[in-house]
Amino acid sequence: MDIQTNTIDVRGQQWKEFTLINDHGMSVSILDFGGIITQILTPDRNGKLENVVIGFKNYEDYLDNPAYFGALIGRVAGRIANSQFELDGKTFNLPANEGENHLHGGEPGFHHTIWTVTPFQNTQEVGLTLSHTSPDGENGYPGNLEMTVSYTLTNDNALSITYEGLADHKTVLTATNHTYFNLSGDLKTDIRQHEVTLDSSQFVELDENLIPTGKLADVTDTTYDFRQGRLIQDGVESNDTQNVVAGNGYDHYFIFDHSQAASAIVREAESGRQLTVITDQPGVVMYTSNTLDKGLVLRERESDKYMGLCLETQASPASIHHDGFPSVWLDKGEKYFRKTTFKFA
Template structure:
């Protein structure tokens, strides 16, 4: 049975005290809040400085880069209080620039794929970069993952965090309107990692922001994630064609490898020769969340890792989530710990509106108009079982 972070801290310290032993330093300090600190992480080719911000609260330790808003490290204790980084990433700036994997990055203006890199809004057709075959992926060749964000730290009450801002000019990557984006990363006293997205525009445009963190709850560099247990409240998903663009159908997961409603290992059916898995070389699909769009975040998934005991639940206001099982990791990238990343060494749960929504009239709209504010929230909660 999963228990909260505070529960495991108390249990660890209390059990050691009963045995006449002092609690380990990490257990004693887990719940402390620290102010965000900044240090240089490197420079881009044009000389632009990239900073690494670190913060801690409620037992969660977070490292964030100003480049791409990248979650560089996410450190959590296991059932015995031992910390490990559970997010995949690169050791230096050049690694992130060249990887092409979107490790830990903020994604915009449009997360996921747009067919042909083209959409029509209010009678005008816009052409985007085609950086995924014939399609546009994750905002194009220079999406939000490749921008240096302005970062402002904050400490409010029991929370600590970072405010990230980026202004995308009218016409950037082919998108209309000047988009002013703010993303708040918050660590709460309970150790939750909350992401709040906001954006406004000067012209009608489309927006679909998300985070592309790769998780491995056993620890980055420890091997594949196929043994992780996942329970996902989604009775439908959006099948795709061979270029991974949705067909427009909302298909039932029942009887397919995509049925995680009762909970199962992520890798249980990963090798089943289902046409959709052949297209994605595994799972790389948008799931239609049973809860739909909500004003406040609602929980839709629980993931647990049996060896470490670490658990993660995610709540969101979004109607969908792209589940990606690291299918295109191919052994050419070395991670933060010095290990080579291979297929299946991490998984992503990218909360979002649906892929290619501008070209799919039956999908939830991603249109943002002047005077309106785009708002979504996703909350990651951690514990042990």
Template sequence: MEVIQENFGTTQDQDIVAYTLVNSKGMEVSAINYGAIITCIMAPDKEGILEDVVLGHDTLEDYLKDTNYLGAIAGRVAGRIQGGSFELDGQEYTLAKNDGNNHLHGGNKGFNAVVWDAEVIEEEEHCGVKFSYVSADGEEGYPGKVEVMVTYLLNDENRLSISYSAKSDKKTLLNLTNHSYFNLSGNLKRDIQDHTLQLKSDQFLELNQELIPTGRAVNVQDTPFDLREGQKVKTGTTADYEQNKLAGGGYDHPFLLNTNQNKEIVLKDETSGRTLTVETDQKCVVVYSGNMLDSNGDFRDVPSRKHLGICLETQGVPDAIHHSQFPSVVLGADEEYRAHTTYTFGVE
């Protein structure tokens, strides 16, 4: 178990370092201290061949230009906030409208676009890196000085764990996630439409035309959102169903999880044999099937296109501040925010 450090460039007058976590089986997870971005995950297929299973870039310049939140930490609040504003204890807070009329993934300079401090972890049972960042009171319009830590750990069972913790000196909103795009084919040989996705979820949240939750939870039964027994992702990308069509042909929806820490999210690619099992303590997962990936640019040497990757964003419910029936994402002064998700890579 070791962590290899390499220079990845310079931005904001700060050095950007790539940290590569390596376990005894040869699996690797690489992340940089810009945006706490996961840049590469090398995982074995059924023949033992290690290949990259996430979308990424080779240069810092490409990440500085990226608009897809590739592999990054989204925050302070993941997802959209309707109208770019919210009220807390009678006070109105105005945020950047960086997604039409709405606020998305923390604003113009969210946690995906800042330089984090980093601390290497090398222990017998795992290796990793702990990223930390202090978000100033008023940053991107949010109240409170927030101290955030995100820890990536890799063990010898090919399990990557992401632990989030934070404290604020004022009541604020906080809802963090990692925005990696997975593609288990290896080195992006195919898109993700023939991947099988299984979710332990009986309900998804209906979206309006701006991709904001309407507040209505819909039963998945008899819809392309019924993934309880596992379905090909193309079930959603090709569906003649209004919710899939308004999302750009596919999924960009929160699914309410029936259970936690119980193999609640499983992604498989039959051709490579790779599997990804996601377990979390969060209320929901936003499944985004890469509907808005366009044909501009590329990911390393593979041209960008729709459905080249799928995000499994474990988090609190999006736009919860505007829906009292949703679990709250309000963090009180001096309360501790904690969240935990594991990603176990296997084969079958």
């Protein structure tokens, strides 16, 4: 097990990139800026190590990073309708950074924060503890929030992300990571032939602005039924209104049944790679990069639609305005603790 550290100068800012390496050669590279995962090297069926996430070729492009490649997201992952919510009779207004709506915590969100990083390692695991204090009123959110995120890589090729939060005022919080996975390796192909299995029998219906309507939909007999495995291509080619609204693919919140040990499994036949997701989060936003801009300079090639698959494990910001959704409310003094593990095979 090892940790390598690289210092990067980006327009006068000093960033550090930490690379976690296990005894089998798998590695995960993470910036202190945004907690961004810039690269994950995992073996294919023949043992060849290749990158399985989207990352920029030039580090300075992370300063903007409109697609949130690899970044930590918070305070609230996802969209908050009309950029406001009510709490104890008071209206809190948030910056509108996607039309009239508030997306992924606003600016500067977790993705544009330089985190304090403490590395750790032993014979079985290697990792980083990232910490940050979001002050009361930042981007309109109430309460001082103490946030800690830990990345841990083990010798069984599993990367765990643990999120801990504590606020001194009732507030809202659901954090996630916005890595785009592509198991073909080095972005050789897009993700339309990736097969996904989800332990989910319900998904959240969206309006034309990708805001939840308040309706939970049954996946049965739809292109949203991933319980027995389904290719991403099915949603890309579908004429279903929800697939079309999302830009011909998926950008939807699926509620986990938690009836299986794994909440999600992704397979790519050509490379033989498999990604298993185990989480205590109530659901996941699966985004298939349907609206990803073309022409961004990535590590291996230029970006295009369907280049990566995001599995954003989280609660639902729809719970702010609708009943019956996994809650993002956090009471004063209540400890927020969530863990997601991505295991590669």
